[in-house]
Amino acid sequence: MTRLPISHSRPVLVLGAGVAGLVAAFELAARGVPTVVVEAADRPGGKMRRAEVGAQSFDAGPTVLTMRWVFEQLFAEAGLNFSDHVPTRAAAILARHTWDRPEPAGNCLDLHADAARSAEAIGQFAGAAEGRCFLRFCAEARSAYRALEHSFIRAQRPSMPGLVRRIGARQPADLLAIRPFETLWHALGRHFRDARLQQLFGRYATYCGSSPFDAPATLMLVAHVEQEGVWLVDSGMFGIANALERLARERGAQFRYGARAERIVIDAKGVCGVELAGGERLPAGAVVANADAAALAQGLLGEAAMAAAPGAHRHARSLSAITWLLHAPVTGFPLLRHNVFFSPDYRAEFADLFRARTVPVHPTIYVCAQDRGADAHVAAAAPGNPERLFFLINAPADGDRADSRIDADQAEVRVFDALQRMGLQVDRHAAPMQRTTPMHFAQSYPGSGGALYGSASHGWRASFQRPGAASKVPGLFLAGGSVHPGPGVPMAALSGRLAVQRILAQR
Numbered sequence: 001m002t003r004l005p006i007s008h009s010r011p012v013l014v015l016g017a018g019v020a021g022l023v024a025a026f027e028l029a030a031r032g033v034p035t036v037v038v039e040a041a042d043r044p045g046g047k048m049r050r051a052e053v054g055a056q057s058f059d060a061g062p063t064v065l066t067m068r069w070v071f072e073q074l075f076a077e078a079g080l081n082f083s084d085h086v087p088t089r090a091a092a093i094l095a096r097h098t099w100d101r102p103e104p105a106g107n108c109l110d111l112h113a114d115a116a117r118s119a120e121a122i123g124q125f126a127g128a129a130e131g132r133c134f135l136r137f138c139a140e141a142r143s144a145y146r147a148l149e150h151s152f153i154r155a156q157r158p159s160m161p162g163l164v165r166r167i168g169a170r171q172p173a174d175l176l177a178i179r180p181f182e183t184l185w186h187a188l189g190r191h192f193r194d195a196r197l198q199q200l201f202g203r204y205a206t207y208c209g210s211s212p213f214d215a216p217a218t219l220m221l222v223a224h225v226e227q228e229g230v231w232l233v234d235s236g237m238f239g240i241a242n243a244l245e246r247l248a249r250e251r252g253a254q255f256r257y258g259a260r261a262e263r264i265v266i267d268a269k270g271v272c273g274v275e276l277a278g279g280e281r282l283p284a285g286a287v288v289a290n291a292d293a294a295a296l297a298q299g300l301l302g303e304a305a306m307a308a309a310p311g312a313h314r315h316a317r318s319l320s321a322i323t324w325l326l327h328a329p330v331t332g333f334p335l336l337r338h339n340v341f342f343s344p345d346y347r348a349e350f351a352d353l354f355r356a357r358t359v360p361v362h363p364t365i366y367v368c369a370q371d372r373g374a375d376a377h378v379a380a381a382a383p384g385n386p387e388r389l390f391f392l393i394n395a396p397a398d399g400d401r402a403d404s405r406i407d408a409d410q411a412e413v414r415v416f417d418a419l420q421r422m423g424l425q426v427d428r429h430a431a432p433m434q435r436t437t438p439m440h441f442a443q444s445y446p447g448s449g450g451a452l453y454g455s456a457s458h459g460w461r462a463s464f465q466r467p468g469a470a471s472k473v474p475g476l477f478l479a480g481g482s483v484h485p486g487p488g489v490p491m492a493a494l495s496g497r498l499a500v501q502r503i504l505a506q507r
Contacts, residue, residue, distance in 0.1 A: 010283045011036045011254075012503060013274050015261045015301075016290030018046020019489055020479035022244035023074060023496030024288045029251035030078040031504065036282065037253060038274065040260040045241035046290070047445075047452060047481070048489060053434045056327045056388055059238065060436070063338070063368045063390065064091065065231040067490035071240070074497065078247070085243040088231040089373075095338040098422055099196055100362065109200070110336070115227050126194040137191045137201070141223035148221065153491070156498055157468025157484040181460055187217035199346045203364070206394060208487050209318025209453030211350040216460055232337070232373075237489070263302035264289070270474025275302075286475045286506075288499050293454060293467050293482040295447025308471035308478060313447065315465055316458060317397040318487070319353060320438035320450035322411050324391040327431050329384050330369075333424035337372045341365040341422050353396055354456075358405040363393040365415055367424070386431065391415060399442030399450030408437045454482025469498040477502055 011034035014021045021037060022044055028035045043050075051060035065071075065088060075082040094111045101107055109125045112118045115138050123131030184205050188198040202212030204222040233239050245255065264287055265273040273283045289296060289305075293312035296305050333339075343349045343362040352360040370388040393415060398404040412435070416428055438450030448454075457463060466484045469477050477499040481487035485494055 010034075010272075010285035012286045012288065013038060013282055013284040014288045014290060015264075015274065016046060016480070017041070017044035017241070017245070017255065017257075018290050018480060018492065019048050019241065019244075020481070020492040020496035020499075021046070021288065021290030022241055022248065023493045024290070024479055024499050025253045026078070026244050026248040026251070027074065027497060027500045028503070029248045029253035031500075032252075033503075035248070035253040037248075037255045038259045038261050038276070038282070039255065039257050041444075042257050043241075044245045044255070045238050048237050048241055050236065050238035051325055051434060053325045054327060054432055057236070058325045058388055058390055059236045059368070059370060060323065060325060060390065062237050062489050063370070065233055065237065065240070065489060066225050066229065068229060068231055070490040070493050070497075074493070078251075080247070085247065086240055087234040089234065091230040091232055091337070093336055093338075094226055094230055095340055096334075096336045097200055097340045097342065098333070099199075099342045100344045100418055100422055107196075109196075111200070111226075113227070113230060122197065126192075126197060130192060130194050130197060133191050133193075134197075137220065138223055138227060140191075141220045142227075144218055145221040145224040148218070152463075153485050154494065155485075156470070156501070157464075157466070182217040184212045184215045184217050184219050187220060188212070196342070199342050200340075202346060203340065205457070206319065206364075208457045209320075209394075209397075209451060210457040211354055213347065213350055214354070214456070214458035216457070216462075218463075219457070236370075240489070261301060264305040264476060266302070266304040266473060266476070271476045284475070286477065286503055288477045288479050288496075288503070290479045290496070292445055292448040292451070292480065293478060294449075294451075295445075296478075298447050300447050305473060305476060308473045308476050309467045309483075310472075311465075312455070312467060312482070315455035315462075316354075317449055317451040318453035318456045319394045320397040320399060320441055320452055321392050321436075322359065322395050322406075322408055322438070323436045324389075324412070324415075324428075325434040326389045326391070326426070326428055327386045328389060328427050328433075329386050329430060330389065330427070331425045333419075333422065335367065335369040335372060335424070337369055339367040339369065341367065341419060341424075343418075349394075353394055356405070357396040357398055359393070359395050359407060359411045359414075361414070362418065363411070363415065365419060366390075366392040367419075368392075389426070395438050395450075397438055397442075397449040397451035399438030399440070399448075401449065404438070406438055408435060448482075452481075453487035454480075457486070469495065470502045 014037045017039035047061045072082045098108045119131040205212040205215040260277040263275040293309040296309040297312040349360040368390040441450035479495040479499040481492045
């Protein structure tokens with residue numbers, strides 16, 4: 001299709017103030033492009049959301065920042081220092097892990113930012129041989145990341161043949177490192193004998209809402225990403241959204257909150273505007289749709305825009321979640337900032353999620369104690385004092401289905417019973433608690449059914465089925481965690497940058 005130049009006389013409209021939309025707006029405004037952001041909610045952030053329960057404010061989405069270089073480069077190209085606007089602290093301990101097993105003694109493992117310390121801790125936990133296996137695993141993860149950083153992660157949407165050519169021309173040996181045809185679970189079986197370690201590193205698949213039994217071994221690269229640094233944002237992850245919005249405004253971008261885009265207006269030449277709920281029409285030289293690709297494919301932004309993401313609604317959905325926010329005292333288990341309480345049977349857990357499509361009988365539980373530091377030497381809250389707690393379990397993305405088998409009340413009982421069994425007592429009746437379910441996420445992110453990561457990353461084709469920044473509709477560009485290069489705060493940010501690259505190339 002012939003690409004028409006983007007109009008200079010009309011602004012670029014960015015639909016959605018999630019991180020991808022904010023990054024796109026910031027970069028466009030920094031380059032002098034008139035930009036208007038349209039957001040249905042009353043604040044920026046999208047899934048990187050803040051929630052208030054009583055007098056307390058919580059991170060209610062992502063809780064850490066990785067791949068900080070994405071934002072450092074974005075800010076540096078605008079003549080700014082990221083750290084001046086978003087202060088962060090490196091996490092010394094990535095997470096504390098424990099298992100729902102009869103023998104709790106010695107059943108706890110901390111993973112450190114320093115690989116050598118993690119190897120030592122794993123050696124003490126599961127034997128010296130497993131510690132050495134961890135270092136070999138990290139080396140393979142580093143090779144996978146090195147192979148894909150420029151050829152896939154930073155690149156406009158590649159194909160498998162193009163990716164093979166690009167990697168093979170530069171470093172043929174790296175082709176072996178990405179392992180797209182092997183499952184993550186199988187790869188972990190090659191590296192570790194201890195089932196608990198397989199479970200721990202298999203959790204990387206859930207970072208993109210997928211199952212370790214179906215996701216490609218390529219996802220082991222997450223281990224390298226974490227070794228490169230995990231940061232806590234002093235103001236909470238929402239601070240990133242605040243900084244991007246403020247800086248975009250300073251450079252001339254406009255923001256319309258409480259404004260829901262109902263239809264992308266497309267004429268014979270391509271995109272020409274956006275119609276809001278209520279009938280107001282905004283002119284546009286181009287549109288960046290920071291929405292779930294499935295929403296476009298289902299016609300939720302107009303029938304003409306469906307061609308921008310054909311078939312996206314037919315791909316298997318990634319996971320959703322049930323979360324609880326609570327300001328309450330805890331006793332027993334020595335929480336750090338990030339804690340994972342693993343289920344006794346991982347295979348059964350993912351069979352429940354993806355096959356039975358129900359909340360697992362024994363879910364893995366993530367607990368973020370947001371008033372604690374990610375360091376074993378940071379003092380816990382004084383006994384009896386309440387602290388901010390964020391609990392999360394995976395759930396099927398069936399929030400828009402009448403036959404959904406999601407029972408959030410039953411899940412809540414199971415979660416807090418399991419935590420008590422593993423040593424953590426939570427006084428969940430001490431204060432108001434906010435619960436968010438796949439039904440809530442489905443309402444907040446139309447077309448997704450509550451899926452938090454776009455389509456599931458199952459099989460080698462999945463990564464190449466995500467739409468790229470440029471669509472088949474002239475003037476319509478895509479961004480967000482459901483498009484290339486994938487979900488997560490830094491990847492979504494990169495998608496916003498890739499959309500801007502495409503727009504600027506046509507102006």
